[in-house]
């Protein structure tokens with residue numbers, strides 16, 4: 542995937558935490574379940590498209606559900622189709638991607654671009 546170097550998200554990943562709807566426009570919803578969703582988002586500022594996935598593992602014991610949010614910059618229909626067809630596990634092989642992990646028991650999420658170099 543192309544690096545969205547022009548996008549504010551590239552240098553300020555924290556904007557996903559300060560309100561996704563403020564910074565991104567919802568273009569399409571591909572999956573919508575209580576613990577799993579997939580969407581196509583568009584940056585309100587520069588128009589960059591992002592494939593978005595939210596995943597929550599249900600922790601039946603303590604109710605402290607680990608969460609994971611992934612944003613992958615996309616440009617073409619082909620890229621979007623490839624991501625739609627990928628399993629949550631397979632999404633982890635696409636670079637670069639912005640990942641926000643909230644592991645079980647953590648006080649704050651870990652937010653980072655993977656494959657930024």
Ligand SMILES: [Zn+2]
Nearest residue numbers: 548549584587
């Ligand atoms: Zn942008």
